[in-house]
Amino acid sequence: MTAFLVLLRRELALAWGRGGGPLLALAFYACVVTLLPLAAGRAPERLASLAPGIAWLALALAALLSLERLFERDFEDGALDLLALGPASLEAVAVAKCLAHWLAAGAPLALAAPIAALALGASPAIIPLLIPCALAGGLAFSFLGGLGASLALGSKRGGLLVAVIVLPLYVPPVIFGAGALDALAGGLPWTGGLFLLLAYSAAAVALGPIAMAAACRNALD
Amino acid sequence: MLRTIRIKDLSLVRGERRLFSGLNLEVSAGQAVALTGRNGAGKTSLLRAVAGLLRPVQGAISFHGAANGESDALEAETARAEALHLVGHHDGLKSTRSAWEELLFQARWTGGSEASARAAATKLDLDRLLDLEVRRLSAGQRRRVALARLLASPRSLWLLDEPMAPLDAGHREGFGALMAQHLAGGGMVLAAVHDPLPVPCDVVEVGG
Numbered sequence: 001m002t003a004f005l006v007l008l009r010r011e012l013a014l015a016w017g018r019g020g021g022p023l024l025a026l027a028f029y030a031c032v033v034t035l036l037p038l039a040a041g042r043a044p045e046r047l048a049s050l051a052p053g054i055a056w057l058a059l060a061l062a063a064l065l066s067l068e069r070l071f072e073r074d075f076e077d078g079a080l081d082l083l084a085l086g087p088a089s090l091e092a093v094a095v096a097k098c099l100a101h102w103l104a105a106g107a108p109l110a111l112a113a114p115i116a117a118l119a120l121g122a123s124p125a126i127i128p129l130l131i132p133c134a135l136a137g138g139l140a141f142s143f144l145g146g147l148g149a150s151l152a153l154g155s156k157r158g159g160l161l162v163a164v165i166v167l168p169l170y171v172p173p174v175i176f177g178a179g180a181l182d183a184l185a186g187g188l189p190w191t192g193g194l195f196l197l198l199a200y201s202a203a204a205v206a207l208g209p210i211a212m213a214a215a216c217r218n219a220l221d
Numbered sequence: 222m223l224r225t226i227r228i229k230d231l232s233l234v235r236g237e238r239r240l241f242s243g244l245n246l247e248v249s250a251g252q253a254v255a256l257t258g259r260n261g262a263g264k265t266s267l268l269r270a271v272a273g274l275l276r277p278v279q280g281a282i283s284f285h286g287a288a289n290g291e292s293d294a295l296e297a298e299t300a301r302a303e304a305l306h307l308v309g310h311h312d313g314l315k316s317t318r319s320a321w322e323e324l325l326f327q328a329r330w331t332g333g334s335e336a337s338a339r340a341a342a343t344k345l346d347l348d349r350l351l352d353l354e355v356r357r358l359s360a361g362q363r364r365r366v367a368l369a370r371l372l373a374s375p376r377s378l379w380l381l382d383e384p385m386a387p388l389d390a391g392h393r394e395g396f397g398a399l400m401a402q403h404l405a406g407g408g409m410v411l412a413a414v415h416d417p418l419p420v421p422c423d424v425v426e427v428g429g
Contacts, residue, residue: 006329017317078311085272086330087302220274 003087004096011100022108025062029109032058033116044121051122052130052181055113059134060141060170066105067145068152068162070097071212075153075219084220090213098146098208106138126181129190133177133197140201143208144169150212153219172200223284223295223304223377225249226271226409231280233266240266241428242279250377253400253410253422262428264413265309268380271411272307273297305378306331310386312367316356320347320366323355324373333374341372344399346392360387368396371403379403381412385419393419 016022036054037047074080083093113134114127122130148166155161180193225247232242240263248254256264269275271282284300286293295304314323324347328338342348345365350358358366364387371379379400385393397419400410404420412418413427 003330003332006326010326010330013318013322014315073315074313076311077315078309078313079315081269081272081274081307081309081311082313082327082330084274085301085305085307087332220269221276 004092007083007086007088007093007096008100011097012104015100015104022105025066025105025109026112028062028065029058029112029116032061033119036120048121048123051117051120052126052185053178054120055117055122055130055134056137056174056178058116059109059113059138060167060174062109063101063106063138063141063145064163064166064170067101067142067149067166068159070101070146070149071153071216071219072149080216080220084216090216091209094146094150094209094212094216095205098142098205098212101146102139102142106142107135110134110138123185126184129181129184129194133180133194136198136201137173137177140173140197140204141170143201143204147208147211147215150215150219153215173197176200222286222407223300223409224287224293224407225285226378226411227283227285228271229281229283231267231270231282232278233263233270233275234278235263235266244280244427246425248378248409248411250407250409251404253404253412253418253420255418255422255424256411256413256427257415257424258427264427265382267427268307268309268382268411268413271378272305272380273301274307303332304376305380306371306374306376307380307382308367308371308384309382312363314355314363314366316354318355319351320353320355320358320362321351324351324366324369327367327370328373331370331374331376333370338369338373341369344372344395345369346395361389361392364388365392372399377407378409378411381410383413383415385414385416 033054036050040046040050071080074083084090110131114130117130118124145166148162151165152161176193176197180190180197183190183193228244228246231244233240256267258264266275270277284295284297286295324342325335325338342351345368347365347369350362355363368384385396388396400420404410
């Protein structure tokens with residue numbers, strides 16, 4: 001357990017360090033949200049209907065872009081050998097890395113999502129639901145993105161490959177989350193979507209690390 | 222405590238190429254073995270196989286708690302996680318972090334403490350470098366930071382891949398003395414080298 005915390009602290013320090021971390025992800029998020037009115041037109045009612053959806057999309061893309069090199073850096077500089085030989089299993093290493101990514105980038109983005117949605121004219125009534133949806137969805141994004149990053153280990157053009165592996169896996173949480181928000185805005189029962197989203201995130205957290213560890217072992221062999 | 226490793230009839234294959242087959246080797250407490258051989262003979266692969274990072278196609282690598290005999294076999298996974306260090310030719314250091322941050326992480330990750338990391342840094346003459354970012358260090362200085370974890374968390378088996386290649390003459394001598402201390406305390410060293418090891422050792426040619 002202490003080893004896990006030691007690793008988590010290092011991963012957080014690396015994520016917050018130069019050229020990364022929450023500020024950059026938030027800046028990216030702000031750019032996407034600013035681009036939307038320019039691309040889709042300024043009509044307030046149209047923007048308001050798009051707001052929750054674009055908040056989701058920007059969340060998924062921001063998570064994806066910052067995840068690409070989650071394992072690659074350690075693979076290239078030899079640190080993955082050290083992590084593989086440490087006191088914690090590679091599965092625990094994968095959990096620490098994804099959790100650190102979620103804490104450093106996913107959670108700040110989730111907290112920024114309501115601001116973005118409000119700025120685009122979404123109804124304030126959806127905000128209490130948007131935050132838990134974005135937090136849970138971001139957790140799934142981190143663990144599934146880590147899976148893509150580990151599968152792309154060693155390939156030279158990892159970025160696009162990661163996106164192609166990961167984006168289909170991002171479909172269910174986006175459907176469940178956006179569905180719950182839509183239902184709430186329309187006055188329909190929304191708990192089903194939220195529960196499906198939570199279940200999907202729980203499955204990603206539970207099963208993702210097993211696959212990530214296998215992919216890392218395969219890359220090291 | 223790990224006191225013997227035994228490699229029996231080991232064959233390694235990389236891609237389509239067979240590196241070597243039928244390798245037998247035993248290393249016991251206090252012994253150093255230098256692995257020699259041409260480039261690409263499989264020295265690094267052998268070290269990685271002992272560390273459990275490569276799966277051999279044939280043969281077995283076993284870890285024992287007693288100096289001789291088949292008894293006292295240790296579970297390979299535990300032995301690898303707790304009783305060996307692997308320092309490869311990549312140093313495993315993050316270029317944007319300070320030498321001290323990286324050393325402290327590597328020491329803690331392998332079971333050492335802040336105090337032991339400090340002591341290790343002093344022994345490897347790193348005190349003045351600790352505040353620098355890793356990317357400001359020379360290859361030899363980086364290697365010394367990587368080697369420091371050998372001392373910061375004591376483990377019996379050192380697997381070293383060209384450990385002294387980037388070191389200058391003075392630091393080679395210093396590291397030789399540290400290796401001799403490790404061996405005197407019942408440690409083991411298995412090192413892939415081109416230059417002779419600065420401690421008494423058996424030489425094994427890999428890949429013939």
